[in-house]
Amino acid sequence: AEWKFAVEESPGDVQTLYAEEFKRIIEKRTGGKTTVTVYTYGQLGNENDLTELTAGGAIQFSNASPGHLGTFVPEVQVLSLPFLLPESDAAKAKVLSSSPALYDSLAKDFASKGLKLFTVYPEGEMVWTTKKAVRKPEDLGDVKFRVMTSPILIEQFKLYGANPVALPWGEVYSGLQMNVIQAQVNPPFFIESAKFHEVTTHLIYPGDVEYTTTVVANADFWNGLSDQDKTMLKEVRDELQTFIIAKQKEKNAAALEKMKKDNPKLEVIKLTDAEREVFRKRVEPLNAKLVEMVGGRSGKILEQLKADAAAAAK
Ligand code: 6CS
Known part of the structure; x- marks a missing residue:
């Protein structure tokens, strides 16, 4: 099978690194039987276009950040509220990775729009x-x-x-x-x-407030996966959570130094x-x-x- 995964960002950005690592792990674990094609921002459309393409089944996975997804799944905007998530990195990561409010409750609103909520992760402070x-x-x-x-x-x-x-x-x-x-x-x-x-x-x-993003899958595609694939995807999801939380932290710290150097004023x-x-x-x-x-x-x-x-x- 070929799975298409579209992100809202450019090559080298946090969402792209996530999707590329997802691709690497899936292709390794399936021995190449499943391939993943990653599309970066603009290749298939803007942020709102990607969500519609995923809900419609043209692509299997995409990033849908709450900052944009509120036009399609209004309930997701709870994640955009300032001064709400815990301030410590560990507590924030725990909520985003496993909160029942997100994965049991909010996930239903995703499902009603044809989307499976796969994961939520932080990309850095706004x-x-x-x-x-x-x-x-x-x-x-x-x-x-x-x-x-x-x-x-x-x-x-x-x-x-x-x-x-x-x-x-x-x-x-x-x-x-x-x-x-x-x-x-x-x-x-x-x-x-x-x-x-x-x-x-x-x-x-x-x-x-923290910038958060969700990764969504097409709901019919997800529901049609074998139990084995679903289990694999859950393991990959947990592995990637640790990977991306460390990665975004490192990138955000380096970016500030780079910007000060580029623009000393x-x-x-x-x-x-x-x-x-x-x-x-x-x-x-x-x-x-x-x-x-x-x-x-x-x-x-x-x-x-x-x-x-x-x-x-x-
Ligand atoms: O500002 C935006 O619209 C974009 N910001 C980030 C960090 N990712 C994608 C999003 O579309």
């Missing part, structure tokens, strides 16, 4: 690139701030005081360059890879606890807003996820 110093919501008043396409992100950045606009990432570099937008948010490895630091002057570390601002607290307070209405927007089981999933996060942090 960092803002801006063209001026930002320390408080008032500093964002005149800033057109690019966010991913999930509706909750527009609400989040409105609460933060900015003027948010949703775009696929392929349009972000030119938007910053032409000053149509002045800011965007992504983990450091991605800012470096997409070269956003070339068209920006400040990196702001707000400490509010780049100013790095880490919000103080007091400054961070102002943004945290601003965004407090967001959880209720999400439940109001999405309805259905979203409130229940959110409460469950909070409980799983609290249990993991203990």
Whole structure:
């Protein structure tokens, strides 16, 4: 068999490294009977296109990050809420790898859209690139701030005081360059890879949220797999979880050093606890807003996820 796996990122990026390692392990374990073809960003379409291709069965696996998937599986936006996941790496990894809120509950909303939730993993803390110093919501008043396409992100950045606009990432570099937008948010490895630091002057570390991604499979494809294949895939999934969590950490640390070297004028601002607290307070209405927007089981999933996060942090 041939399995197609499309990612939302470029060669060398975190999602691509994951898919390539998936390919290596699957092809080794099946002795080449199953091959995996990896497609990087733009080869088959943008982020939202990949989800539709997977749900429709044209491809078997893809990354579907909550930042974009909210347009298709609205409930997944619980993963985009700031100040929700535990702060420690170990507790965060535990929630993302095994939380029942995600794999029992949220997975049902994926299934109803033709998607099997295969895994969720972190890609690094979200960092803002801006063209001026930002320390408080008032500093964002005149800033057109690019966010991913999930509706909750527009609400989040409105609460933060900015003027948010949703775009696929392929349009972000030119938007910053032409000053149509002045800011965007992504983990450091991605800012470096997409070269956003070339068209920006400040990196702001707000400490509010982790970038997470999900890997999904076409549901009919998944349900048609043999028990043996399903068991293999579960083992591969667990093995890759350890691999990718270490990998993204290493890449994010290296990226900051590289960006400082490339652009010596780049100013790095880490919000103080007091400054961070102002943004945290601003965004407090967001959880209720999400439940109001999405309805259905979203409130229940959110409460469950909070409980799983609290249990993991203990
Ligand atoms: O900003 C975005 O849209 C993209 N960011 C990352 C880290 N991965 C893919 C996603 O589409």
